[in-house]
Amino acid sequence: MSPTLTRRRLLAGIAGTVGIAGTAGAAAWAGGLFDPRLVAPGGDLVARTEAARRRAGARTVSARLNPRPVTLDLGGRQVQTWGYQDSAPGPLLRARAGDVLRVEVANGLATETSVHWHGVALRNDMDGVPGVTQRSIAAGGTHTYEFTAPDPGTYFYHPHSGVQLDRALYGVLVVDDPHEAGRYDQEWIVVLDDWVDGTGRTPDDVLASLQSMGGHDDMAGMNGMAGMEHGGMSGMSMGGMESMTSPLLGGAGDVVYPHYLINGRAPDAPVTLTGRPRQRVRIRLVNAASDTAFRIALGGHRLTVTHTDGFPVTPTTCDALVLGMGERADVTVDLGDGVFPLVAVAEGKSGQGVAVVRTGAGSPPAATVHPAELDLRVLLTGGLSPADAVKLERRKADRVHRLELGGSMMPYRWTINGTTTDKLDPLLVGQGERVRLEFVNQSTMFHPMHVHGHTFAVTDTGVRKDTVIVVPKQTVAVEFDATNPGQWMTHCHNIYHAETGMMINLAYQE
Known part of the structure; x- marks a missing residue:
């Protein structure tokens, strides 16, 4: 038997094996599916690693998710979509570090689904x-x-099934630190999204159009010609040509969306976040979009970034912050007196999400408001510095993997090392190794690269993250210690790129 296993062979093995879907049953994934020299998701090493995490007397937090067809109100617009509840985002799940989370998923859809716990270093079979x-x-x-x-x-959390993320199937999981001082007066959770479902197209329609028309969704992006990389042409929408290029990120997307949302609401019917003057607010920002990075600013205020992708950073003040798909950031802000726009501009695209921050009297801002802060000091989270407590100790890498990111719009195909998911052998690692991944972006499109089950350090800055933006023609190296065994997907968090090939398995060896 070969010491490596392609995703294509893995899928064939699973299709031909009777499992015990519908339970947490780790044993279903331990036998016959993997090369025996690789760690299976339900194997003994995974179980032992999870047992070592368990704390005596740990609390169990139980929840239930019910993905199903729903009617969503975007603010005067009713759309038919799929969601976990009748509003977006889905239910907030909250636990303390060390708690056991038990979530039952009852699938009310007419198709199969799944739930991925984005950023959590959890047991592999979950x-x-x-x-x-x-x-x-x-x-x-x-x-x-x-x-x-x-x-x-x-x-x-969100599905890892096709392009289901590009509906209302997402929600926030907050894991609280019982030792954190909490130097703020209140907390807001702000989720950013790009929206197409129920407006005449579904995400599956968009994907099919991109594939069948060579990178031209009939109401979305046409950013290349046959054999050309992304960026060869501008995006096209029903209203004409739309450039999808960012001075910060390069090629900024493949899909033109009719709406950009903050907490499920369009900018002409925004959600209102209320506080009092001089309060300090912690804002947990989540980019749940599928094809859009956002530039975020709060009019009349500066933001202090305290965490990125869950891990603390040296507090850094900025006017605006860019988050790629899958990235999160915690910021604090000292509130002024009045009414202020919280704006998330679709980076490199036309459109934005808007929320209203109200601490006093005043009229709400227009849907097209453009705070000056958007054009002042703008940060990308990959350039931040880690807090001392979470710095990864320096040591020589035991294993180095180079991932060359490429692709074209015609045909619509996104690749790692020149090929697509089904033809890629896994990236092999050993338990306890220091692993270095070098993301080499050879395309003209930015890629937010996400590693499941691990938090890495960006080698240039040391900042701890699980999702990092790699801009065109640049290399970003990250390192992590291989201490969470199993099979872990590593992919671009542009859902259309991942679905058409830019995804690879990072596999532990026994």
Whole structure:
């Protein structure tokens, strides 16, 4: 038997094996699916690692998710979509570091689904990746996820099934630090999204259009010609040509969206966040979008970034902050007196999300408001510095993997090392190794690269993250200690790029 295993062979093995979908059953994934020289998601090493995380007397936090067809109110616009509840985002799940999270998922969709716990260093068989760590949750079926939440931070959950994320199937998971002082008066959770479902297209329609028309969604992006990389042409929408290029990020997306949302509301019917003058507010920002980075600013205020992807940083003040898809940031702000726009501009695109921050009297801002802060000091989270307590100790890498990111719009195909997911051998690592991943972006499109089950250090800055923006023609190296065994997907968090090939398995060897 070959010492490596391609995703194509893995999928074939799972399709031909009777499992026990609908339970947490780790044993279903231990036998016959993997090369025996690789760690299986339900293997003994995974179970022992989880047992070591468990604390005596740990609290169990139970929840239930019910993905189903819903009617969503975007603020005067009713759309038919799929969601976990009748509003977006889905239910807030909250635990303390060290708690056991037990979530039962009852699938009310007419198709299969899954739930991935984005950013959490959890046990591998609970990671929620069909064909790798579990079977899909069948239509009408149930599945229970149970795992220790080891690290405090701002995380989120979403399907890892096709392009289902580009609906209302997402929600926030907050893992509180019982030792954190909490030097703020209140907390807001702010979720950013790009929205297309129920407006005449579904995400599956968008993907099919991109694929069948060579990178041209009939109401979205046409950013290349045959054999050309992204960026060869501008985006096209029904209203004409739209450039999807950012001076910070390069090629900024493939899909033109009709709406950009903050907490499920369009900018002409925004959500209102209320406080009092001189209060300090902690804002947990989550970019749950599928194809859009956002530049975020609060009019009349500066933001102090305290955490990124759940881990603390040296507090850094800025006027605006850019978050790629899958990235999160915690910021604090000292509130002024009045009414202020919280704006999330679709970076490199036309459109924005808007929320209203109200601490006093005043008229709400227009949907097109453009705070001056958006054009002042703008930060990307990959350039921040880590807090001393979470710095990764310097040591020589035991294993180095180079991931060359490429792709084209015609045909619509996104690649790692020149090929797509189904043809890629896993990235092999050994338990306890220091692993270095070098993301080399050879395309003209930015890619927010996400590693499941681990938090890495960006080598240039040391900042701890699980998702990092890699801009065109640049290399970003990250390092982590391989201490969470199993099979972990590593991919671009542009959902359309991941679905068409820019995804690879990072596999532990026994």
